[in-house]
Amino acid sequence: MSLGDFLELAYYLSILTFYLGVLIYALPIPITGLKRWGPRLISDAFFVASLTFGFYAILNAANYIAQVLGSDWVRYFGFLNAQLTAQLSMIFGLSALTKFVPPKFAPIISKLISSLVGKLMWAVYATMFMYIIGFVIYKDYTLFASLGIALMAIPFRIARGAGAFLLAFSLVFFVALPLYPAFFSMIVVPPKPNVEIYEPYQQGVRHYEHSSPILDLAIPHPLRTMLRMQIPVSQPPNGFTKLLSTIARVVYAVLLASVLYLTLLLSISVGLARALGGFGRLRVL
Amino acid sequence: MDILTLIKNFIDRAVIISWFLFLLTWVIGWAIKGSPIPIGKARRVGQGLIEDAVWGAFWIAVGSTIFWLIYYIASMLSTKFPNPPMPQLP
Incomplete structure (x- = not known):
C-alpha cells in the first residue's frame, strides 16, 4: 500500500469512527460507561481527520524544523560511510598483522587480534544499525507517518498508541537523526574552554x-x-598500548554515542506520541 | 472486496442504523418521560435519552459539514513553508 492508500484508509476509518460514535450516542441504553464512548469517538474522528488532511502541513513543518536545525542527510550518510571505512580498515589492518608475525608467536598474536577484531565488530554493527535506520527513515518516513495515522484512525482507540508512536517516531527521526554527526563530535570531543594541554x-x-x-x-x-x-x-608506555587505547576509544565512542542518541530520540518520540494522544487504554465500560 | 469498500459498507450501515436508533431512542425517551410512573429517576432517564437522541441526530446532520470544514482549513495550511532564515556572520 502506498502513502495515498494509507491516508484514504485513515480518512474513511475516521468517518466510520465518527458514525460509530453517533450510533453509540443514539443508543437507547442509559449506561454511562457506554455512552461516554459517543463523544470520545466523535472527537477522535475529528482529530484523526485533521491529521489526515493536515498531513502535508505536518510534513512541511517537520521539513522546516529540520532545515532550521541544519540537518543534512548527505552529511549523515557521508559521516557513517567514513566511520565504517575507518573501522573496516582497522579490522583489515589488524587481520593483516598476523601474517607478519613469526610463526612462534602467531597463535598468541592471532588470539589477541581476533579479540580486538571482535570488539571492533561491535562498533561496525552499531554504525551499520545507524546506517540502516537512517536509510529506512530517509526513504520511507512519509509512509511510516501515514501508516501511523491510519493506525490511529481505527475505531475504539485499538491501535491509537502504536499509531501515535509510529507517527512521532518517523517525524522525530526524520528531523533529528541527521544531527547525529554533531552529537557524536560533541560526545567524543567535548569542548574545553578553560583547560589547555601544555607541553610536558x-x-x-x-x-x-x-x-x-x-x-x-x-x-x-x-x-x-x-x-x-x-x-x-x-603517558602510554609504548605503541601497542596506544593502539589498544585507540581501538577502545573508537569502540566505546561509537557504541556510547549511538546508544545515547537513539535513546534520546526514542524518548522524544514517546513524549510526542503521548502529546498526540497515544497510549490510551481500551475501556469498554 | 477490498478494505476500503468494506469500510464504506460499514459507514453506510452505521448511518442507517444511527438514524433508526435516533428515532427509537427519541420514541422510547418520550414514552418513558410521558408514562404515568411517579418516579423522578425514570423521568430523568427519559429526558436523558431524548437529549442523547437529539445530539446524535445533530451530529449525523452536521458531520459531513465538519469534515468539509476540517478539509478546508487543512488545505489552507498545507501550503509550503518559506525557507528558514540563514544566520549571517558579520
Whole structure:
C-alpha cells in the first residue's frame, strides 16, 4: 500500500469512527460507561481527520524544523560511510598483522587480534544499525507517518498508541537523526574552554592546567606557572598500548554515542506520541 | 472486496442504523418521560435519552459539514513553508 492508500484508509476509518460514535450516542441504553464512548469517538474522528488532511502541513513543518536545525542527510550518510571505512580498515589492518608475525608467536598474536577484531565488530554493527535506520527513515518516513495515522484512525482507540508512536517516531527521526554527526563530535570531543594541554615540563609527564584570564594578566609568568593546578597524566608506555587505547576509544565512542542518541530520540518520540494522544487504554465500560 | 469498500459498507450501515436508533431512542425517551410512573429517576432517564437522541441526530446532520470544514482549513495550511532564515556572520 502506498502513502495515498494509507491516508484514504485513515480518512474513511475516521468517518466510520465518527458514525460509530453517533450510533453509540443514539443508543437507547442509559449506561454511562457506554455512552461516554459517543463523544470520545466523535472527537477522535475529528482529530484523526485533521491529521489526515493536515498531513502535508505536518510534513512541511517537520521539513522546516529540520532545515532550521541544519540537518543534512548527505552529511549523515557521508559521516557513517567514513566511520565504517575507518573501522573496516582497522579490522583489515589488524587481520593483516598476523601474517607478519613469526610463526612462534602467531597463535598468541592471532588470539589477541581476533579479540580486538571482535570488539571492533561491535562498533561496525552499531554504525551499520545507524546506517540502516537512517536509510529506512530517509526513504520511507512519509509512509511510516501515514501508516501511523491510519493506525490511529481505527475505531475504539485499538491501535491509537502504536499509531501515535509510529507517527512521532518517523517525524522525530526524520528531523533529528541527521544531527547525529554533531552529537557524536560533541560526545567524543567535548569542548574545553578553560583547560589547555601544555607541553610536558619533565620527560614522561603531561600536565593539564587551568588557566584563567585574570590569573594570566595579573601575575608574572614564573609565579603563574607555580600557581596553576597541575594534574599529572601518565603517558602510554609504548605503541601497542596506544593502539589498544585507540581501538577502545573508537569502540566505546561509537557504541556510547549511538546508544545515547537513539535513546534520546526514542524518548522524544514517546513524549510526542503521548502529546498526540497515544497510549490510551481500551475501556469498554 | 477490498478494505476500503468494506469500510464504506460499514459507514453506510452505521448511518442507517444511527438514524433508526435516533428515532427509537427519541420514541422510547418520550414514552418513558410521558408514562404515568411517579418516579423522578425514570423521568430523568427519559429526558436523558431524548437529549442523547437529539445530539446524535445533530451530529449525523452536521458531520459531513465538519469534515468539509476540517478539509478546508487543512488545505489552507498545507501550503509550503518559506525557507528558514540563514544566520549571517558579520
